[in-house]
Amino acid sequence: MIKVPWKHAFYVGGFLAALCGVLGLVIAGGDLLTRNTISANKVKKEQDGLRKVYGDNAEFSEAVEVKDDAYASIGKYWTVKIQGDEVGRVYSTSGTNSYGTVSLLVGVNKNYSLGNIVVLENTESYAATLEEKYLDVYKNAEDKESVVDNVKCGATFGASMCRDMIKAAQNHYKGGDAK
Numbered sequence: 062m063i064k065v066p067w068k069h070a071f072y073v074g075g076f077l078a079a080l081c082g083v084l085g086l087v088i089a090g091g092d093l094l095t096r097n098t099i100s101a102n103k104v105k106k107e108q109d110g111l112r113k114v115y116g117d118n119a120e121f122s123e124a125v126e127v128k129d130d131a132y133a134s135i136g137k138y139w140t141v142k143i144q145g146d147e148v149g150r151v152y153s154t155s156g157t158n159s160y161g162t163v164s165l166l167v168g169v170n171k172n173y174s175l176g177n178i179v180v181l182e183n184t185e186s187y188a189a190t191l192e193e194k195y196l197d198v199y200k201n202a203e204d205k206e207s208v209v210d211n212v213k214c215g216a217t218f219g220a221s222m223c224r225d226m227i228k229a230a231q232n233h234y235k236g237g238d239a240k
Contacts, residue, residue: 114141114177115168151166152169165180166178169231194216
């Protein structure tokens with residue numbers, strides 16, 4: 062057994078503690094410096110996404126928070142008007158499973174048919190497969206309802222989660238506070 066003098070162990074421990082403290086301060090400082098920029102970029106991405114769902118001539122209401130456990134995947138929605146007439150809503154949805162996170166903006170038309178979607182975040186381990194085989198197919202489909210229900214794409218868990226988020230948005234509009 063090797064004997065280490067207590068002073069040496071104390072100095073090494075103190076040095077490591079100080080190093081951890083300095084590194085913690087650097088990380089906290091980096092967070093403070095970038096927090097506002099990251100938040101502003103997230104809001105900008107969301108605003109740009111809204112325009113992609115209904116186009117540049119759409120007018121959006123203030124966001125309405127959804128605090129109903131039955132619609133846990135929905136964070137908020139915007140009512141959409143074009144030339145003064147309500148045409149539908151855009152829902153901000155997100156979900157997480159063991160493969161990652163997906164956040165979508167889902168358009169639901171006034172007649173409750175599904176509209177366009179925009180992917181805000183996709184960290185699924187099969188993200189490319191989910192995009193190519195399910196979300197891109199949905200975006201380009203004439204019959205969006207049948208694409209939503211067809212979740213066999215090689216990223217089935219992610220597609221099922223997206224299906225559930227899209228259906229939750231549609232069902233909220235049908236049975237929620239549709240005005």
